[in-house]
Amino acid sequence: MSNVSDLIERYLKELLAASTRGMIEIRRNELAERFNCVPSQINYVLATRFTVEHGFLVESRRGGGGYVRIMQLPRDKRLDSISQLLNLVGREISQQRAQAIIERLWEEKLITDRESRMMRAVIDREVLRVGLPARDQLRALILRAMILSLLGKKGE
Amino acid sequence: MSNVSDLIERYLKELLAASTRGMIEIRRNELAERFNCVPSQINYVLATRFTVEHGFLVESRRGGGGYVRIMQLPRDKRLDSISQLLNLVGREISQQRAQAIIERLWEEKLITDRESRMMRAVIDREVLRVGLPARDQLRALILRAMILSLLGKKGE
DNA sequence: AAGGTGAAAGTCAGTCAAGGTCAAGGTCAG
DNA sequence: CTGACCTTGACCTTGACTGACTTTCACCTT
Numbered sequence: 001m002s003n004v005s006d007l008i009e010r011y012l013k014e015l016l017a018a019s020t021r022g023m024i025e026i027r028r029n030e031l032a033e034r035f036n037c038v039p040s041q042i043n044y045v046l047a048t049r050f051t052v053e054h055g056f057l058v059e060s061r062r063g064g065g066g067y068v069r070i071m072q073l074p075r076d077k078r079l080d081s082i083s084q085l086l087n088l089v090g091r092e093i094s095q096q097r098a099q100a101i102i103e104r105l106w107e108e109k110l111i112t113d114r115e116s117r118m119m120r121a122v123i124d125r126e127v128l129r130v131g132l133p134a135r136d137q138l139r140a141l142i143l144r145a146m147i148l149s150l151l152g153k154k155g156e
Numbered sequence: 157m158s159n160v161s162d163l164i165e166r167y168l169k170e171l172l173a174a175s176t177r178g179m180i181e182i183r184r185n186e187l188a189e190r191f192n193c194v195p196s197q198i199n200y201v202l203a204t205r206f207t208v209e210h211g212f213l214v215e216s217r218r219g220g221g222g223y224v225r226i227m228q229l230p231r232d233k234r235l236d237s238i239s240q241l242l243n244l245v246g247r248e249i250s251q252q253r254a255q256a257i258i259e260r261l262w263e264e265k266l267i268t269d270r271e272s273r274m275m276r277a278v279i280d281r282e283v284l285r286v287g288l289p290a291r292d293q294l295r296a297l298i299l300r301a302m303i304l305s306l307l308g309k310k311g312e
Numbered sequence: 313a314a315g316g317t318g319a320a321a322g323t324c325a326g327t328c329a330a331g332g333t334c335a336a337g338g339t340c341a342g
Numbered sequence: 343c344t345g346a347c348c349t350t351g352a353c354c355t356t357g358a359c360t361g362a363c364t365t366t367c368a369c370c371t372t
Contacts, residue, residue, distance in 0.1 A: 003358065003359090004358080029319090062322070064320060118271065122305075128297075138284070183330080185329090193349075198331090217330085218330055218331040219358055220356095
């Protein structure tokens, strides 16, 4: 765990944890300077680790006095949260996005460690051995079914 | 007993024995270099001697800063039971037989209620929407992956 | 106002550094 | 001689990181 992206991620999450309203504002160039990296690496970190699937919202503004604002989405009550996640799944979903959703379920304590491991195992492309347009659709069906099962309901 | 694969195997097992947590991390290329072999030979060794049946779990990551992590699974009777079930799954499996296996996992207290519900949800033919020879094979892959995931570690 | 200027942030395709796969061929005990 | 096991390398996928180029905006200047 020693690449720059991970360090930046950790730093931002610490800032967020320390902030009262779950919202921080940074300047991209400053951050880049602090970590001795190019500014666009900040974008990379934001794009890969602070997505909606992960439970974050990122806004920004260019031009003089620009900024990047990162908000942590409120982890609200179970059902809302679950149906929200269900929406994110859609009719097809990539492995990456599925992983992010599972991670979020875990972070919100909606699933256990073991359950998260099981879910991640199932949505793996090595397991879902079918061609590509079909695989993402299949993954969506499966993820959806697993999430629904958390509600104690039968498939869609 | 002096082919390269055996040497690599012995070396890795020594490392594992020396490690405190029964877990080591290596870099594939480095290892290959140390033994003057092509990197893919490492994969061969891992695939043939560090399987779940042998009591190991291997994880890895690609890309810059990648690694291969080898974990030794604690050897208890749960594992025997699990790998036995794993055998029952085979290369393809019907929904009925899959359900029976899940039930057995539950009866043996190897999975929780929720986990069992999740597993049953996923192996449902309504979820696995593909034609019939393929569906049973897919179900086998999925069930297998889920059962295997039960062996994982807490840490991450 | 209109328009220029410079300071932000955004984009995206590309490079590099891993590890993964597979099929073809080699070796060796029986 | 043969089947099981070993070894190899060409090709693939993934993930981190980079930089040239683009877009946007506050603030001047005329």
